[in-house]
Amino acid sequence: MALRSKAVQAPYSVTQASLNASRTALQTFFKYLVAHDYLPKNPMIDVRKRDRNAKPSLNQDRDAEVRRLTDWQWSFLLETLTELADSNPKFERNLFVIVTMKSLFLRASELAPRPVDRNQVRTPCFGDFRRTIVDGEPYWVYSVFGKGDKTRQVTLPDAYLDYLKRWRGHLGLPSPLPVPGESTPILPSAKGDAIGKRQVQRIYEQAMVATADRMEREGFMDEARQMLAIRSETHYLRHTGASQAIEAGADIRHISEELGHANATFTESVYVNSEQARRRTEGRRRRV
Numbered sequence: 127m128a129l130r131s132k133a134v135q136a137p138y139s140v141t142q143a144s145l146n147a148s149r150t151a152l153q154t155f156f157k158y159l160v161a162h163d164y165l166p167k168n169p170m171i172d173v174r175k176r177d178r179n180a181k182p183s184l185n186q187d188r189d190a191e192v193r194r195l196t197d198w199q200w201s202f203l204l205e206t207l208t209e210l211a212d213s214n215p216k217f218e219r220n221l222f223v224i225v226t227m228k229s230l231f232l233r234a235s236e237l238a239p240r241p242v243d244r245n246q247v248r249t250p251c252f253g254d255f256r257r258t259i260v261d262g263e264p265y266w267v268y269s270v271f272g273k274g275d276k277t278r279q280v281t282l283p284d285a286y287l288d289y290l291k292r293w294r295g296h297l298g299l300p301s302p303l304p305v306p307g308e309s310t311p312i313l314p315s316a317k318g319d320a321i322g323k324r325q326v327q328r329i330y331e332q333a334m335v336a337t338a339d340r341m342e343r344e345g346f347m348d349e350a351r352q353m354l355a356i357r358s359e360t361h362y363l364r365h366t367g368a369s370q371a372i373e374a375g376a377d378i379r380h381i382s383e384e385l386g387h388a389n390a391t392f393t394e395s396v397y398v399n400s401e402q403a404r405r406r407t408e409g410r411r412r413r414v
Contacts (some may be wrong), residue, residue, distance in 0.1 A: 195362055198349075199349065199352075202337060202341065203224065206337045219293075219329060220332055221289070222289060222292070222293040224329075226286075227363040227367075228363040228366055230367070232270065233272070235326075237250055238322050249319070251311050252294075253307050254269045255267075255303070256269065266287065273386065290303065326360075330357075330363070335353075335357055
């Protein structure tokens with residue numbers, strides 16, 4: 127809301143309510159950008175409502191937040207979904223989606239159809255998986271049509287191929303691994319086309335809730351609450367996969383390319399803080 131005095135040429139003045147509303151909108155916008163890897167940090171986090179420099183910021187000495195699962199949480203999630211899929215085929219899709227998003231560093235939108243032009247939609251299909259030869263060795267890569275309408279290639283871990291074969295077997299496809307030009311959607315719907323982004327997000331949420339339920343049954347109440355708290359935040363899988371790959375010794379430049387980041391510096395600011403990890407480990411080992 128803007129106010130102006132009765133003078134003809136008087137300037138507008140902004141009410142405090144408008145300032146507060148604008149600040150809230152900017153906070154939400156920048157939070158979205160951070161969650162989707164456009165920014166490493168929310169620039170509004172230190173802004174005061176009235177005076178930015180009124181007091182020292184209490185957030186300056188906080189560790190950078192890495193939105194990822196712990197190794198234990200990931201193992202528990204994978205084990206839960208594997209057991210569910212073994213006993214009930216309807217969970218095969220949950221298992222495949224979760225493993226794919228984590229292992230190939232994918233966003234939910236990158237597993238769903240996306241418009242590329244006025245009347246054209248690009249649907250992720252099995253033909254996006256491609257076998258290639260490098261130095262005489264066979265490798266599998268996956269072509270991702272990602273954010274900004276950019277295509278990138280992600281290397282498939284050897285261990286991932288078993289999950290890809292399992293999913294194709296569940297779908298009743300004729301070959302264990304994709305063949306060139308195969309147009310079958312990776313995540314077909316009941317109608318024969320492909321499921322959308324919202325359905326991919328729902329599959330993730332179902333997996334997190336099922337894992338939290340098992341955690342509760344086995345007495346891990348705090349861990350269960352944590353899983354439920356992030357049941358709608360699919361980027362946790364992408365961050366977990368990238369963080370674990372880098373921690374295992376992968377070149378951060380290569381991971382940055384497969385994530386689709388503009389440069390490795392951004393990747394490091396979001397996923398890596400080796401000094402922080404060392405500091406916390408040493409702190410935990412101190413004697414009381």
